[in-house]
Amino acid sequence: MIPTSQIFEQVGYVINLESNRDDLMEEDQNLKALCEDTERAGREASRRRQKLTSQAENWLDKARAIRAEIDSIKLQFERRPTFCNGCFPNLRSDYALGKRAFEKLDRVRRFINERRGMELVAMSSVMERDVEDLMEEAKTLKAQCDDMESEGREASRRRMRLTNQAQTWLGRARTNLTEIENIKSEFDRSQASNNEFFSDTLAKRVVEKLESVRQDLNSRSGIQLLAMSSPPRVMKMDVPTVGQSSAQRTMEKIWNFLHDEHTSVICIYGMGGIGKTTLMKAINNKLEATREFDHVIWVTVSKQLNLQKIQKDIMDGLRLGSNENASYQDRSTQLREYLSNKRYMLILDDLWNPIHLSEIGIPTNKETRSKIAITTRIANMSALQVCSDIKAEKIRVETLTEDEAWDLFAANVGKEVVSEPHIKDVAKEVARECGGLPLAIVVVAKVMEGQNKKELWQDTLRALRASAPEIEGMEPEVFLRLKLSYDDLRDEKVKMCFLYCSLFPEDDEIPVISLIDFWIMEGFIDNVNNLVDASNKGHQIIEKLKRRCLLEEAIIIDEYVRVKMHDVIRDLALYIASSSCDEGPKFLVNANVGLNEPPREETWREFERISLMMNEITELPIRPECPKLVSLFLSGNPITAVPRSFFELMPALQVLDLSDTNITSLSVSSSSLLNLRALILSSCLRLTEVSFLGQLKELQFLDISASGIRSLPKEMQNLVKLKWLDMSEISDSLTIPSNVMSGLSSLEALHMLGTNVNWAKGSELAVENDLTLSEVGKLKRLTILTITIKEFDCVENDVFLQQFPKLKKFKVVIGPGSSNAVSMFDCMKEVRINGGNNYSRGVKVMVAHTEGLELFNADVKDVSQLVGVANGLRMLTIDGCQEMEYILDWCDVGENALQNIEVLRLHHLPSLQKLFKGEVPQRCLRKLNKICVFECRYLESLFSSEMVQNLDQLQTLSLRSCFLLEEIIEGHDKSLPENPLRQLRKLKLVRLYELEISQRREMQRGKLIHSSRNVCNGQIKSLKCQMKNQMKIEEFEELDEEFD
Known part of the structure; x- marks a missing residue:
């Protein structure tokens, strides 16, 4: 039996037929309006280069289909069948149509509701x-x-x-x-x-x-890029704001003593990490705003007092050059004479031992009203007489009060974190456990920065409280609190990288490249495909340690980026890696402490890593027992010989550094050094005998650079695990027997820059003392290559040349008398050519894969033959090519040449008359941003008016000693493009005696106008002012003195 409700529902389809039709037609209009809105939004989005979301497009497609179905229903209504000419309805037909209309109406309403709130335009x-x-x-x-x-x-x-x-x-x-x-x-x-x-x-x-x-x-x-070469009166330092009341009071005491005419020496003392250095840096910076001292000199001392280093640092800070052969006493006299009539302030940071400054050359006469300030951890000043005849005023730096410690902690961890009610109380307890020590507070705060889970804070508090002091005195409390930052590194390999830095001397500025190389040798960097990837990962670890305040970036004093460890952080690392701490490996570190003999043999037994580098050790123990020793550093000692039995009881030794020693040979028994992975013998100038190398079957890293080695033993071909070989800068001719190189099947990095090797020419077979480059070409895993090849014919070797597309990094120096000086380029791939003229296919193959090309003293009129094949060339230097008339002829190279060139340097080209011959293709030189031209004496004009249109990225232009140069942009009467050189930011014009820059037109930003005749000094001064004001030039050389 059919339920009553169902009967009523079916009857309703007929009874409500007309009303459902009207409602459906009304909703159809609503749906139509929504469709039109959506389509309009799509057209507007398309105009704005946007589009409808896929959800909106799907809805629109379905809406169109539904409307088509409604049209079908509407047509059915119009053709609805009846009986007796419309007098009676057809109930069967009306029932079917009514049901369809009702269901479609319900679907339309639900579909319209879906449209509301829908995101229409995709971003x-x-x-x-x-x-x-x-x-x-x-x-x-x-x-x-x-x-x-x-x-x-x-x-x-x-x-x-x-x-x-x-x-x-x-x-x-x-x-x-x-x-x-x-x-x-x-x-x-x-x-x-x-x-x-x-x-x-x-x-x-x-x-x-x-x-x-x-x-x-x-x-x-x-931005002015470089400071003046004269010594700054005060070298401003980066220092956090000193806002604590106690610190401000201490600063005020120091400041008052500085203005007390009866006080010459001020001693600021306190425990490590208390903020002594920070306070003095703030004082140093504050003195910049005054004119009280002619010089403020900052010198960082260390535990091991080195008077010569202190003297050198003072003289370097004052820019006082001296003869390298000058004696200590001569330098003292020079320094004393310079400072005798100057009012100076000398800051000696981290002093540990008595020092007599008069020996260094620091005058102590009170007439100049000079000041000396020292920071030290030694509270008992009776043991620290800075100057025997001068009394020092003492100022103790106290720990922060609880409120000050909390303010410092909150500022570093983030106030939005500690302001949360469920965090604040436990966070205050964590800050309190730091003992008011600023360094500990900052380090712990950095660890907890951004943490908003109470459980993490409670665990940190537990870790701080659980570390009971194990060493009497203040330092263990610092270590145990700072150790939290070490523990938070988590990755054991990264922890080892951190501890490894403590093997270097205190205050040592460690080259990042060397440090990462050691990490790779030790196996700390893993899960990488090759040495290039390992180096990149090493740089990531460096940055991680710097962010955690465990490493600091040192001042760059040469081409190498360096890092250093804060002395307290280094003490922490040594604490962890010493017998005083149960965790971590065991290190014995006596680096650069003035040892004349090594530690007693019985002290070596328990250590895994021993660093005795940079001492005065001449003899080694005969047979020390070191069953756990993994790494041994003896570099920088005047050791003349290594006992044959020295390594016999070192079965675990993996890394051995004997660089910069006076050894002449290294004789080892066949049972010794079976597990050695890395051997560093660089700068061992007296080392000639290395027959033992063939026995080191596990060796993966070998450095014999700048050594006295004359020949490699044939047995080296057995080193099938060797990955990294550095034979660079060996000044005398190096003999490499045939098949030795090709036998190194695992080699990934080969360094031979600056080393003289008798390479066989072309692909011919090597004679007894020659080596063919085919052996290098057979090294299938090679990814890094630096090499010097004296003769051009030697590179005509197909096997060798096939390596270049696979190399990730290379530097090749080709030609007789080639210079190996540090390149001005920062390229992964570089070729330097010295001499030559009609270059062979082999040279061109290498150049075709390079990013940087340097050409010296070549007998060529242009470089079309080289540049034409180097489509990836970014940097180009041409120097000393006497016959060169132009760089290239565009007709000879095609439209792809110099499309990627960024830097162009032209030096000492006496025959150069123009930069380029022919019309510059439209796509060339578009990325060029720096041009330096030096001593091109016959160059009369630099750019043609057509060429200028391609130089829309040029930012730096330096012209020196081009004595006949009359015009920067050629053509006195030709019309110039609008705003040429509009990106120019640095302009240097030096000793250009024929140059005048016309002022007949307004000098708009970056607009250099051509010239005609000489410029007098008055015109130069006006020109310089106008160019600085109107051209927005960052740097304009002081022309007045140069033209005089």
Whole structure:
């Protein structure tokens, strides 16, 4: 029996037929309006290069289908069958039509509801375009950062430095680049998940960061890059704000003593990490605003007092050059004479031992009203007489009060974290456990930064309270609190990388490249495919340790980036790695402490790593028992011989560093050094006999650079596990027997730069004392190659040349008398050619894969034959080519030449008459941003008016000693393009006696106008002022003195 409700429902289809039809037609109009709105939104989005979301498009397709079905129902209504000419309805037909209308009405209403609140326009297309723009701007920003850092390294060799403004810009730019990487990662994750909707927050971050990067790029033009070469009166230092009341009171005491005419020496003392150095840095910076002292000199001392180093640091700070052969006494006299009529302040940071400054050359006469300030951990000043005849005023630096400690902790951990009610109480307990020690407070706060889970805070509090002091005195309390930062590293390999830094001497500035190489040798860096990837991972670890305040970036004094350890942090590492701490490996470190003999044999037994580097040790123990010893560092000692039985009881030894010693040979028994992975013998100038190398079957890393080795033993071909071989800078001819090189089947990195090897020519077989480059070409795993090849014919070797497309990094120096000086380029792939003229196929193959090309003293009129094949060339230097008339003829090279060139340097080209011959193709030189021209004496004009149109990225132009140069842009009467050189930011014009820059037109931003005749000094001064004000040039050389 059919239920009553169902009967009523079916009857209702007939009774409500007309009303359902009217409702359906009304909803159809509503649906039509929504469709039109959606289509209109799609057209508007398309106009803005956007699109509808896939959800909106699917809805629209379904809506059109539904409306088609409604039209079908409407047609059925119009043709509805009846009986007796419409007098009676056809109930069967009306029932079917009524049911269909009712169901369609219900579906339409639900479908309309789906449309409400639907996101119509996808942001993906805009976001993608913005992200692409952001990444392009980031590339430009990174290039400028790299250029600035390169300029800084170069300037440091001239005793100049980056200005504080430049360093601030560089830091901000590097921060922006890091944040851009994070944004790109988040964007990529969204795309990988097929999510075409991007959060408003991410979109806003992209737009804001794009604007920030463009501001950085624009602001770069207004930054003075280098400071004056004369010594600064005060070298300003980076220092956190000293806001605590107790610290302010201590600063006030120090400041008052500085103005007390009866006080000459001030001693600031307190425990390690208490903030002594920070206070004195603040004082140092405060003195910059006054004119009280002619010089403020900062010197960092160390536990092992080295008077000669202190003397050198003082003289370097004052820019006082002296003869390298001058004696200690001669330098003392020079320093005393210079300071005798100066009012100076000398700050000696971290002094541990008595010091008589008069021996160094520091005058102590009170007439100059000079001051000496020292920081030390030694409270008993009776044991520390800075100057025997001068009394020192003592100021103790106290720990922070509880309130001050909390303020410092909250400022570093983030007030938004500690303000949460469930966190604040336990966070205060954590801050209290730091004992008021600023360094501990900052380090622990950095560990907890951003943590908002109460359980993590409670665990941190438990860890702090559980570490009971094990050593009497103040230092263990510092270690046990600072150790939290070490524990938080988690990764055991990263922890070892940190501890490893303590093997180097105190206050040592460690080259990052060397440090990472040691980490790789030790096996701390794993899960990588090759040595290039391992090096990249090493740089990531360096940055991680720096972020955790466990490493500091040192001042760059040469081409190498360096890091150092804060002395308290180094003490922490030694504490962890010593017998005083149950955790970690056991280190014995006596590096650069003035040892004349090694520690007693019985003390070696329990240690895993021993560092005795940079001492005065001449003899080693006969047979020390070291069953656990993994690494041994003896570098920098005047050791003349290693006992034959020395290694017999070192079965676990893996890394041995004997570099810069006086050994002449190294004789080992066949049972010794079976597990040795790395052997460093660099700068062993007297070392000639290395027949033992063939016995080291497990050896993976070998460094014999700058040694006295004349020949490699044939047995070296058995080192099938060797990955890294450095034979660079061996001055005498090095003999490598045939098949030795090709036998090193695992070799990934080969360094032979500056080493003279008798390479066989072409692909001919090597004679007894010659080596063919085919052996290098057979090294299938090679990814890094640096090599010097004296003769051009030797590179005509197909097996060798086939390696170049596979290399990730190479530097090749070709030609007789080739220079191996540090390149001005920052390239992964570089070729340097010395001499020659009609270059062979082999040379061109190498050049075809290079990013940087340097050509010295070549007998060529142009470089078309080389540049024509180097489509990836980014940097080009041409120096000393006497016959060169132009760089290249565009008719000889085609349209792909110099499309990627960024830097062009032309030096000492006496025959150069023009840069290029022929019309510059439209796509060439578009990326060129730096041109330096030096001593091109017959060059009369630099750019043609057509060529200028391609130089829309040129930012730096340096012209020196081009005595006949009359015009920068050629053509006195020719019309110039609008705003040529509009990106120019740095202009240097030096000793250009025929140059005048016409002022007949307005000098708009970046607009250099051609010239005619000489310029007098008055015109120069006017010109310089006009160019600085109107062209927005960042740097304009002081022409007045140069032209005089």
